[in-house]
Amino acid sequence: MxxxxxxxxxxxxxxxxxxxxxxxxxxxxxxxxxxxxxxxxxxxxxxxxxxxxxxxxxxxxxxxxxxxxxxxxxxxxxxxxxxxxxxxxxxxxxxxxxxxxxxxxxxxxxxxxxxxxxxxxxxxxxxxxxxxxxxxxxxxxxxxxxxxxxxxxxxxxxxxxxxxxxxxxxxxxxxxxxxxxxxxxxxxxxxxxxxxxxSQTIYIMLPFDKKNPYAGPTDKIPDACIPVETKLHTYYDENNNPLSGHWIVPPGKHEYSFNASKQLAIKDSIRIHQITPHLHPFAETFSLLNKTTGEVIYNCDSENFVNKIGLKSAPTFQSEEGIWLYKNNTYELTLTVKNTTSKNQEMMASMAIFYYDKEMQEKIDEHIN
CATH class of the missing domain: 2.60.120 (Jelly Rolls)
Known part of the structure; x- marks a missing residue:
């Protein structure tokens, strides 16, 4: 016993x-x-x-x-x-x-x-x-x-x-x-x-070495992250290389980017009406960019508390008119983080987007009075 x-x-x-x-x-x-x-x-x-x-x-x-x-x-x-x-x-x-x-x-x-x-x-x-x-x-x-x-x-x-x-x-x-x-x-x-x-969620994913996941950047993978753990929030690209959506941020200021075009998987075009960010403390700016046109679709300037750890605010995007996104354009998520502590911190960065659902509208018109 x-x-x-x-x-x-x-x-x-x-x-x-x-x-x-x-x-x-x-x-x-x-x-x-x-x-x-x-x-x-x-x-x-x-x-x-x-x-x-x-x-x-x-x-x-x-x-x-x-x-x-x-x-x-x-x-x-x-x-x-x-x-x-x-x-x-x-x-x-x-x-x-x-x-x-x-x-x-x-x-x-x-x-x-x-x-x-x-x-x-x-x-x-x-x-x-x-x-x-x-x-x-x-x-x-x-x-x-x-x-x-x-x-x-x-x-x-x-x-x-x-x-x-x-x-x-x-x-x-x-x-x-x-x-x-x-x-x-x-x-x-x-x-x-x-x-x-x-609704759909898009998020930053960063590469890491699956044989030595906690090594961080190497000559082979210079932009590698250190994942928080490999059992959760690990994804794979088309070549079966691992990517993490939950990673370690060391002290100091850092920038991250990710091509979100495949996540969006736009078949023709979509019209976005709402974006809500999901961020962790120490995030500063989080943006969705149209790299083809140079347009900033949404920029979240988050505010951190000064006297304690935590996000004070992270503004959402809302539009009745909407913003169009197109199939053949390239879309990128960018994030800046300033870890003001002397310890490693954890980070995630995603956007929950809402876009007009024409096919659902047709179903409603057809089946519901």
Whole structure:
């Protein structure tokens, strides 16, 4: 018994922070030490989900803190078309009555279930075409609304996916409990006819040596990154070379770029109406460029806190008129980071884009009054 306990402790101590938190949360919830259940409240034109309790007991960089998933419907009492129009996450004390700093919001991911969502419309060719994320909001970008007249269509009894994760960059001297309240604003198609948007995520990926992933830049791969880990957020190019979407940033100022044309996979043209960035602290500027024309499509000048670690704001892009992107043009993501600490930090950089969905509009016109 003693050897088993000792072995378990040795194994636990060897884990990364994010994996330790999964084990700790499972113990808290299994023993009913904290609230383990999600709550849902449907209020006219919005639905509010309250997360289980997250126990904050240490420093959690992005993607390291306690987290929880849920697969809810918005209103399963009936089936009707809804338009998702806004997304918001706030941090609360575990009493659910006192709003606290959003420093404790790592991210909320909003996703649709690929097969269920597209089978309802007869869009079977779209299944597995893109990662099924509606959008993501995160530290510094805790809420946004889609442009007036537009929405993301889902059915009221269609299951979606919510993923909430806690963050703590600064507090080291106490243990405390928090919750997240997640609001999705929507309009009912019976009352309001909107134009459909389709969502897609594009993100910076950097190369690394698969034989020696933590070597960093070499003569062979001068632009190699150091991945945070290779089990998550590792992708492969057409030549089976590994790329990481989650990498280490050393102290100082750094610039990164990535050709996002293949990720966009534009068949003819698309008209973008909304862009929401996902960044980690120390990011300064994040841009989407049309390299063919020289046009800056979107530039996010993020603001970091001065007296603590964290993103204060990262502006989104919103346009009723929209901006056109074309098949034969080249599109590049660029990022500048200034790590003002003396330690390595972690970075991700993605954009959740929404563009007009003409094919979905045709389906709605054909099948729904």
């Amino acid at each position: 003693t050897l088993t306990v000792l072995g378990g402790l040795i194994y636990y101590s060897s884990l990364k922070t994010r994996h330790k938190e999964l084990i700790k949360s499972k113990i808290y919830y299994s023993l009913n030490l904290v609230d383990s259940e999600w709550k849902k409240e449907l209020i006219k034109d919005k639905v509010v989900f309250t997360s289980p309790t997250f126990v904050i007991s240490g420093i959690y960089k992005s993607m390291e803190g306690p987290k929880s998933d849920i697969y809810p419907t918005i209103d399963d009492s009936k089936e009707e078309l809804l338009w998702l129009t806004s997304f918001k996450t706030r941090a609360f004390s575990d009493s659910e009555t006192t709003e606290i700093s959003n420093d404790f919001v790592c991210h909320t991911n909003f996703e649709y279930r690929d097969a269920e969502h597209y089978n309802r419309w007869g869009f079977t060719e779209r299944i597995n075409e893109h990662y099924p994320r509606i959008t993501s909001i995160s530290n510094g970008i805790e809420s946004f609304q889609l442009p007036k007249g537009y929405g993301f269509p889902v059915y009221s009894n269609e299951r979606i996916v919510l993923n909430a994760q806690a963050l703590n960059h600064n507090i080291t001297d106490s243990t405390f409990n928090i919750k997240h309240k997640i609001e999705i604003g929507f309009k009912r198609h019976a009352n309001t006819k909107l134009k459909p948007l389709r």
